[in-house]
Amino acid sequence: MPQPFHSTIPPPAMDFPPPLNPNHIFINSSFAPLSSEFEPSDYLLLDDASDDVAAPVAVTGGSSIGATPMMNTTTNMECKDGVKRKKTDLGFRVAFKTKSDLEIMDDGFKWRKYGKKSVKNSPNPRNYYKCASGGCNVKKRVERDREDSSYVITTYEGVHNHESPCVVYYNQVPLMVSSNAWTLQASSQSSSS
């Protein structure tokens, strides 16, 4: 799968994950909710779409997005061979619901797929990705909305400890996102390789 680098992820040590795709959005503002950007009716809760995620996701006619990061507590968990893991010690978890034909969002980071699972309440499989950058434990889950498969639910978990590989490019391209024109679009590949 190609890894087109073209996005406008803000540079500095991402202290907030939503590396969105992006063409082009980045919800930053110190994690401030987008309530001032969207109509209340544009929100919905992913309370059941992705387990404990309760991040409000803004969905506006077509391809807009938004989200509110959630702090999560840590839960120790021990896996096979006694390897200790943390259930949610990655920091933040943010869910985005995006209207797109494509499931793979080009968010400027390089992801490695490590799992795929069909979920009980959804006819669509859920894909699991890890940030391919060494030492970075950010994960993301991608699945189609079970009620409207034209929407893709992307859940980021954790905080990148490195900059987006597209920062350089970012510096060369004028930001085309106005305060009220957030648009998210999938990478322009029409079909997977």
Place this chain on the structure above:
DNA sequence: CGAATTTGACCCGCGC
């Protein structure tokens, strides 16, 4: 040939 993806198995938490 190396890297990335696929996919079945395994493990754990939770509800009954």
Place this chain on the structure above:
DNA sequence: GCGCGGGTCAAATTCG
């Protein structure tokens, strides 16, 4: 205690 569902691992396979 058991079964179900979700998340991760890792060997096999595919791709560049």
